[in-house]
Amino acid sequence: RIDPERLWADLMESARIGATAKGGICRLTLTDLDRQVRDWFRTAAESLGCTVTVDDMGTMFARRAGQRNDIPPIAMGSHLDTQPTGGKFDGTLGVLAALEALRALHRAGYETFAPIEVVNWTNEEGSRFAPAMIASGVFGGVFTRDWAVARQDRAGVSFGDALEAIGYRGAQRCGDHPLSAFFEVHIEQGPYLEMENKNIGVVTGVQAIRWYDVTFTGQDSHAGTTPMHRRHDALLGAARLVETVNAIALRHKGSVGTVGVLEVKPASTNVIPGETYLTIDCRDPDEAVLDRMEQDLNAAAEAIAHALGLEVVLKNIVRQPAVHFDPQCIEAVRRGAASAGLSTRDMMSGAGHDAAYVARVAPASMIFVPCKDGISHNEAEYSSKEQCANGAQVLLQAVLDYDRT
Amino acid sequence: RIDPERLWADLMESARIGATAKGGICRLTLTDLDRQVRDWFRTAAESLGCTVTVDDMGTMFARRAGQRNDIPPIAMGSHLDTQPTGGKFDGTLGVLAALEALRALHRAGYETFAPIEVVNWTNEEGSRFAPAMIASGVFGGVFTRDWAVARQDRAGVSFGDALEAIGYRGAQRCGDHPLSAFFEVHIEQGPYLEMENKNIGVVTGVQAIRWYDVTFTGQDSHAGTTPMHRRHDALLGAARLVETVNAIALRHKGSVGTVGVLEVKPASTNVIPGETYLTIDCRDPDEAVLDRMEQDLNAAAEAIAHALGLEVVLKNIVRQPAVHFDPQCIEAVRRGAASAGLSTRDMMSGAGHDAAYVARVAPASMIFVPCKDGISHNEAEYSSKEQCANGAQVLLQAVLDYDRT
Numbered sequence: 001r002i003d004p005e006r007l008w009a010d011l012m013e014s015a016r017i018g019a020t021a022k023g024g025i026c027r028l029t030l031t032d033l034d035r036q037v038r039d040w041f042r043t044a045a046e047s048l049g050c051t052v053t054v055d056d057m058g059t060m061f062a063r064r065a066g067q068r069n070d071i072p073p074i075a076m077g078s079h080l081d082t083q084p085t086g087g088k089f090d091g092t093l094g095v096l097a098a099l100e101a102l103r104a105l106h107r108a109g110y111e112t113f114a115p116i117e118v119v120n121w122t123n124e125e126g127s128r129f130a131p132a133m134i135a136s137g138v139f140g141g142v143f144t145r146d147w148a149v150a151r152q153d154r155a156g157v158s159f160g161d162a163l164e165a166i167g168y169r170g171a172q173r174c175g176d177h178p179l180s181a182f183f184e185v186h187i188e189q190g191p192y193l194e195m196e197n198k199n200i201g202v203v204t205g206v207q208a209i210r211w212y213d214v215t216f217t218g219q220d221s222h223a224g225t226t227p228m229h230r231r232h233d234a235l236l237g238a239a240r241l242v243e244t245v246n247a248i249a250l251r252h253k254g255s256v257g258t259v260g261v262l263e264v265k266p267a268s269t270n271v272i273p274g275e276t277y278l279t280i281d282c283r284d285p286d287e288a289v290l291d292r293m294e295q296d297l298n299a300a301a302e303a304i305a306h307a308l309g310l311e312v313v314l315k316n317i318v319r320q321p322a323v324h325f326d327p328q329c330i331e332a333v334r335r336g337a338a339s340a341g342l343s344t345r346d347m348m349s350g351a352g353h354d355a356a357y358v359a360r361v362a363p364a365s366m367i368f369v370p371c372k373d374g375i376s377h378n379e380a381e382y383s384s385k386e387q388c389a390n391g392a393q394v395l396l397q398a399v400l401d402y403d404r405t
Numbered sequence: 406r407i408d409p410e411r412l413w414a415d416l417m418e419s420a421r422i423g424a425t426a427k428g429g430i431c432r433l434t435l436t437d438l439d440r441q442v443r444d445w446f447r448t449a450a451e452s453l454g455c456t457v458t459v460d461d462m463g464t465m466f467a468r469r470a471g472q473r474n475d476i477p478p479i480a481m482g483s484h485l486d487t488q489p490t491g492g493k494f495d496g497t498l499g500v501l502a503a504l505e506a507l508r509a510l511h512r513a514g515y516e517t518f519a520p521i522e523v524v525n526w527t528n529e530e531g532s533r534f535a536p537a538m539i540a541s542g543v544f545g546g547v548f549t550r551d552w553a554v555a556r557q558d559r560a561g562v563s564f565g566d567a568l569e570a571i572g573y574r575g576a577q578r579c580g581d582h583p584l585s586a587f588f589e590v591h592i593e594q595g596p597y598l599e600m601e602n603k604n605i606g607v608v609t610g611v612q613a614i615r616w617y618d619v620t621f622t623g624q625d626s627h628a629g630t631t632p633m634h635r636r637h638d639a640l641l642g643a644a645r646l647v648e649t650v651n652a653i654a655l656r657h658k659g660s661v662g663t664v665g666v667l668e669v670k671p672a673s674t675n676v677i678p679g680e681t682y683l684t685i686d687c688r689d690p691d692e693a694v695l696d697r698m699e700q701d702l703n704a705a706a707e708a709i710a711h712a713l714g715l716e717v718v719l720k721n722i723v724r725q726p727a728v729h730f731d732p733q734c735i736e737a738v739r740r741g742a743a744s745a746g747l748s749t750r751d752m753m754s755g756a757g758h759d760a761a762y763v764a765r766v767a768p769a770s771m772i773f774v775p776c777k778d779g780i781s782h783n784e785a786e787y788s789s790k791e792q793c794a795n796g797a798q799v800l801l802q803a804v805l806d807y808d809r810t
């Protein structure tokens with residue numbers, strides 16, 4: 001059995017790295033804070049007798065040997081990077097629950113059949129470098145490594161340079177690391193488990209996700225002297241698109257649409273903005289719905305630009321189809337929850353996860369635990385000690401279940 | 406007579422300080438580039454035998470003695486700071502036309518009755534520190550000096566510290582510097598002179614201006630997992646207010662309304678924004694119209710916030726009444742243009758100007774010259790050599806006209 005106190009202590013201790021005033025974490029990927037938490041994780045894993053290796057996307061693998069070390073490991077994990085105003089649980093719980101599961105095996109002197117690994121994937125959040133889940137994406141063959149390392153943050157720093165700078169570029173080629181299976185614990189980040197009073201979400205898949213970058217170009221001009229009918233206001237265009245994204249998402253039950261970033265140039269009170277940049281995030285379990293939303297978005301952007309005399313460029317930068325997890329892994333989670341005496345609910349994930357990309361090259365599934373008010377990507381994000389422990393316990397049992405088959 | 410080539414050479418030479426790739430200037434107030442252009446101006450003025458003094462708001466006065474040095478000087482000038490993507494003429498023309506007018510007197514060995522001064526006012530643009538025209542505002546008794554030096558830029562640096570840092574805090578108390586009159590040349594920044602093919606705008610006043618700061622607070626939350634009906638999207642609120650500002654301005658013929666700055670937090674593609682900050686700039690020649698716009702704005706902000714479950718704070722930070730210039734100064738400009746054989750048009754200014762604040766403590770007026778397509782606060786801003794020279798010539802004649810009375 002896993003130790004709830006030990007897991008909680010790990011969560012609170014690592015949360016100091018990048019702690020924010022409002023009780024959250026700001027630990028953007030490949031910053032020095034990311035390096036610090038990686039060092040912390042490496043030390044913790046090595047103290048349990050694990051061997052830690054790193055691939056050339058910065059993915060960390062902490063390995064505990066099994067009886068048969070010629071077969072690929074059963075892996076578990078998630079990510080240690082956070083949003084700019086992220087919480088203590090998103091990602092971190094998945095890595096630390098895996099560490100605690102491994103510690104439980106260590107304490108019990110239990111020898112698994114396959115080797116067991118704890119994985120920390122780089123840049124899951126996608127807030128510093130778009131897209132999200134970039135290392136697991138390369139691992140799963142969705143992105144090429146060359147494309148991934150060339151991604152730049154808003155300050156123009158490339159993923160590759162940032163990785164080099166924190167000293168976490170390993171020798172192994174990302175993807176040259178076969179896995180027998182992959183299990184990921186995560187907070188739900190949505191309201192359903194709490195609303196229905198269930199302990200564990202048995203995650204059957206992840207909804208489809210599309211991201212877009214949009215730029216409107218108009219003409220900088222004086223706010224006091226430029227008559228209303230002579231304006232080409234790039235911010236007015238952006239504002240209309242924000243409203244449209246919301247309206248389009250509302251049209252389809254169950255889908256979501258969000259503008260998370262909006263930047264204005266030149267950003268001066270008395271200047272009509274000549275340029276705006278914004279991001280769009282659209283999701284639905286059904287690809288066909290996203291196709292319709294995309295059509296509507298393109299048409300709306302054109303119409304808005306036309307009406308205001310602007311130029312618009314709308315570019316699709318992420319196109320992640322819906323993922324359906326491996327039936328055997330799903331069953332291992334279901335049995336794990338049952339044998340731990342916990343109530344469950346099957347669900348699709350609204351968020352993207354590393355497991356969704358790993359699922360392309362290895363059997364995978366996920367375990368959700370409830371979080372308070374369904375709030376995530378927020379410093380107030382919270383799951384209780386018991387909820388976290390439940391996730392780790394089901395993870396341990398799912399891995400052992402899978403190991404026995 | 407002023408020398409068009411000399412004035413143009415000064416414009417082009419000083420434009421190198423802060424030159425942008427697109428042919429404009431980025432010379433934000435109280436930065437090191439501002440220091441460089443101040444040093445340049447001081448040297449140029451001293452080489453004409455002027456004495457340069459600086460007040461405790463950083464205002465520079467370059468003085469040429471007259472026959473009667475016990476009476477207050479007739480001053481002319483404008484500002485050398487620019488917008489982030491500003492042009493080569495806004496403000497700079499007013500200072501350099503004044504310098505050229507003074508140089509013409511110097512060349513001719515002409516002795517005026519009153520002393521003559523060229524003034525460079527600090528932070529006219531208001532893009533680094535709000536509000537605009539802060540030094541002339543203190544000079545005119547609109548703001549207190551203590552309040553003004555405590556103003557902070559978006560990085561939290563105060564006006565006072567920035568002024569100290571570039572070494573331009575003088576000993577004289579801002580405002581303890583009586584003027585017999587003040588004349589300011591400026592590009593029109595609007596389309597009317599060009600449209601009507603007139604050489605000179607005889608500026609009779611400046612329309613009323615109000616600025617507002619607005620903050621919407623909602624709740625950061627995950628873009629993929631938060632259902633549409635559980636959102637408190639601070640960016641959607643801001644977008645609706647951008648649309649509203651535009652609609653309110655369109656409702657009143659001749660008024661303008663602009664959102665120039667919009668900042669989003671936490672600014673991550675997959676996070677519903679929990680906070681937005683935006684600025685509003687509203688103008689009309691008629692105060693009563695601005696009162697109605699303000700009522701509409703307040704009501705709209707409340708309604709938007711209520712509908713989306715947000716909090717909103719809308720704060721009026723600038724409240725500048727319409728200004729009517731001194732009839733005698735206006736006449737001096739009109740006669741100056743006539744004697745130079747130039748066509749004129751009376752007009753109210755759409756933009757705020759230092760002369761508008763100086764007008765509270767000294768007789769003042771302004772001279773406008775056309776600019777291409779009415780474009781300003783834009784790197785492409787342009788007035789021809791001849792148009793600039795016309796402004797300087799009328800300035801010289803208006804000053805001499807006023808000096809004779």
Ligand SMILES: NC(=O)NCCC(=O)O
Nearest residue numbers: 124125132351352629675
């Ligand atoms: N789980 C999670 O927050 N992932 C970030 C990627 C996304 O879903 O946008």
Ligand SMILES: NC(=O)NCCC(=O)O
Nearest residue numbers: 224270529530537756757
């Ligand atoms: N002339 C000018 O651009 N002034 C800036 C102040 C304003 O009108 O907003």
